[in-house]
Amino acid sequence: MRESLRSCSWIPAFAGTTIAFACAFSAQAGIKVEKYAEGVYVAVRTEPPGLMFDANVVFLVNDEDVVVVDANLTPSSAKESIAALRAITKRPVRYLVNTHWHIDHVGGNATWREAYPGIEFIAHTSAREDMLKTGETNRKAFLEGGGGFAKQLREKVQKGENFAGKALTEEEREAYLADATLVESYLREGPAIEAVLPTLAIDGRFVLRRGERVIDIRHLGAGHTAADLVVHLPNEGILIAGDLVVFPVPLVGSTSYPSAYAATLGRLLELKPKLIVPGHGPILRKDDHVWTTMRMLEALASQVGAAVARGETLEQARRSVHLEKYRATLVGESPQRELIFRSYVLQPGIEAAYNEAKGKKP
Ligand SMILES: [Zn+2]
Structure with missing residues (x-):
């Protein structure tokens, strides 16, 4: 189990009125596109919760153009999103x-640029730096190690056994197969992916106005990474959260800042969104999951901070952390969610909190 977790630790260490819009677009393989407000559509990934990810993509269809949030994992999944968008509108994607x-x-950035020449890419200034450095290192490591991980997942399915050596449940079987398929698609397409950097790098806030629509792009503080951006639509009460919010199990990777992350989620909650679009997982109409995530991060940061103050090593700190209350809410009885909780919150999450408490940059 540890081996498999290590091999996948590259990963991002990795409401308004809802109108169901499923009929016209449900035929897409990996996404389900739904409309959540006038001109606001989300292409939600349909994979079950796993260790490997493709991102939810949001289309903001304005009077004369389109603003998209996030670009997918591969050219083929970006093409799926682009086809879904083109079925909705012929207007060009501007940002x-x-x-x-x-x-x-x-x-998927390069694929979006190919489909919409003249498109501008917006990201945080430090995200641009990270794409060039850590992003490239992670990409190479994944292209080398991903094949072994996919093979291991398929072997587990064949044996009917999970990573804990127990009988594989149906939920796990579906998740392992979905993970393997995503990894394999990246291994096929990843080597040819051209890294497309932001053309507009922002530090704090960038507001786009499109007719009546206000698109408020904000950095609320460090969290899932040093420089996550959220996209707030104040008129619609919709908050597009990126991976600051992930359902059902939060992603606290090795490039996260758990203490700052909790404070950032506090600022996110102050926006009082009626609907939250997570980076991964279904759209949330209540903020209770964000509260649980925030409280868990506070507990993680304060317990690890206390361990560091006692002079404990990382391994000692791992034994000092008790997040059972949060684990019970987030994981329940699901062994698959347990695997995700261990792989993200406990493994890289504790280490990230340890480094943060010591003032070390990930
Ligand atoms: Zn993600």
């Missing part, structure tokens, strides 16, 4: 916001 630099949110 694409990359909420952060992780590959599942930027891998």
